[in-house]
Amino acid sequence: MIRVLLAEDQHVIRSGLVALLGLEDGLEVVADVGRGDDAVSAALVHRPDVAVLDIDMPGADGLTAAAALREKLPACRTLMLTGHGAPGQLRRALDAGVGGFLLKTAPPDELVAAIRTVHAGGRVLDPSLAVTAWDLAADPLTPREKDVLRLLADGAEPAEIARSLHLSAGTVRNHLTAVVTKLNARGRPDAVRIARESGWID
């Protein structure tokens, strides 16, 4: 029996999913909640095998909940279920070690199959997100270049970036030049935009 936790703030959708999953042999919904923070606390009580998490939820978003679950309940696999699949969300999902990422437009039998796959340790990604994932994989930036770009995106001046990363001003300049070149950007703001839209920085 696969024990499932369901976190979805839209009550009608949640009830529908609970009913749907209840019809499946070998699946049992052990808890259903409407907030991300409740998902984490309910999981610690009910110890589900798989947590199905909506991304847009009050309390904590589903990706924050997934990251918390990974830390506090490593045996629990996570499956994100969301209305859209923005590149940045997919990147955060990867970083949170989620097992699957499905759109709400997926047919019900795909959701059930995804729960089983994720439970078995496999990975699932909505086929319509193939190109988005490929774009993510095309990420040309080094971790250090991303650190620099993230601080720039937050509004830091190069001198502040140098201080906070313990780098020389020249090194920061070199990283920024490399980033602009790699992304074929028109300048630093354009580099930030490209990296964000591609999901390479948050």
Added chain:
Amino acid sequence: MIRVLLAEDQHVIRSGLVALLGLEDGLEVVADVGRGDDAVSAALVHRPDVAVLDIDMPGADGLTAAAALREKLPACRTLMLTGHGAPGQLRRALDAGVGGFLLKTAPPDELVAAIRTVHAGGRVLDPSLAVTAWDLAADPLTPREKDVLRLLADGAEPAEIARSLHLSAGTVRNHLTAVVTKLNARGRPDAVRIARESGWID
């Protein structure tokens, strides 16, 4: 009119594709060849807008041809058409800057749509490769760690790796320890296997 070059070594398949593409408005097959090296030389003569390249071909494989075309004829977009989609192939395709990657199982109208998308500067990835692409995007290794792991995979001893990368023996050891930990591997050979199967090193 979109000028298409087609490179496919299986003659029957090639003839079928030429006939199929010839039926489409706005597409014209300007050359069709059966070898990767011929694809490059024919492209330099016929200047296609899009080169549709099989991967397994004599002469040079399709990915090598795609990399050569990117350098010699940057205006020509490339679309890989292959029987399988191994992670390593997808990684090489990304590195070669290809515009699309379709399996031969794709329906004909998807191939035609992919040619148009790639021609317009868009990216196409076979939906069945969504999870493969996501695995690629999950790559946890730094470029330096990959350099070290690649040399190890080629059979180099740590001391040789240190010499050829101008690193100290201790640094190489640290990189290898980090790689084994990140990949949750049972040891160095296991780390090589995991990284290869995931497409993170060639």
